[in-house]
Amino acid sequence: xxxxxxxxxxxxxxxxxxxxxxxxxxxxxxxxxxxxxxxxxxxxxxxxxxxxxxxxxxxxxxxxxxxxxxxxxxxxxxxxxxxxxxxxxxxxxxxxxxxxxxxxxxxxxxxxxxxxxxxxxxxxxxxxxxxxxxxxxxxxxxxxxxxxxxxxxxxxxxxxxxxxxxxxxxxxxxxxxxxxxxxxxxxxxxxxxxxxxxxxxxxxxxxxxxxxxxxxxxxxxxxx
Numbered sequence: 001x002x003x004x005x006x007x008x009x010x011x012x013x014x015x016x017x018x019x020x021x022x023x024x025x026x027x028x029x030x031x032x033x034x035x036x037x038x039x040x041x042x043x044x045x046x047x048x049x050x051x052x053x054x055x056x057x058x059x060x061x062x063x064x065x066x067x068x069x070x071x072x073x074x075x076x077x078x079x080x081x082x083x084x085x086x087x088x089x090x091x092x093x094x095x096x097x098x099x100x101x102x103x104x105x106x107x108x109x110x111x112x113x114x115x116x117x118x119x120x121x122x123x124x125x126x127x128x129x130x131x132x133x134x135x136x137x138x139x140x141x142x143x144x145x146x147x148x149x150x151x152x153x154x155x156x157x158x159x160x161x162x163x164x165x166x167x168x169x170x171x172x173x174x175x176x177x178x179x180x181x182x183x184x185x186x187x188x189x190x191x192x193x194x195x196x197x198x199x200x201x202x203x204x205x206x207x208x209x210x211x212x213x214x215x216x217x218x219x220x221x222x223x224x
Contacts, residue, residue, distance in 0.1 A: 031081025
């Protein structure tokens with residue numbers, strides 16, 4: 001997010017780490033894999049370089065590692081996912097004095113501050129665009145059309161809408177099961193609520209990808 005990235009300029013971090021933190025901020029509800037972050041880096045960036053920067057952010061307390069689903073023979077060991085540390089985002093919100101100001105403004109179609117040409121060019125070079133629905137910066141590969149909707153949506157916005165419709169239940173064996181009202185084919189099971197929630201996000205990602213590959217409609221949620 002532009003204002004968050006500008007906020008990071010006041011911190012003594014490498015520019016490459018600031019860019020990664022901004023990417024994670026734009027996908028705060030999701031845990032991003034190394035390859036997800038790599039896709040937004042300049043061409044020629046090595047995967048190991050991105051991995052090392054993420055590890056550096058974890059050591060600095062700026063990035064959290066998302067709890068992964070348990071290992072199974074069928075699925076193998078799932079890749080690590082990384083999220084922006086909520087403390088850093090909260091510090092930014094406090095400094096702005098108007099929590100979630102950018103998101104609310106974009107959602108209402110309001111440009112809260114003029115975006116400089118160099119920022120626009122940088123976003124374009126990294127494959128980033130503003131989501132037509134929520135207005136937040138996101139990778140263009142995460143934009144897709146919603147059936148019957150006037151505007152396209154992004155993966156982050158759709159997952160947030162799905163999580164608002166999530167129904168949680170405890171199974172007889174103590175495990176947690178989450179379903180989403182309106183997405184009958186999406187179900188997740190986990191040992192804890194957090195673990196199950198992360199599994200649900202992954203299932204939503206897969207569900208969207210499969211429907212897009214098959215040319216099937218994706219229905220809007222929560223009036224999107």
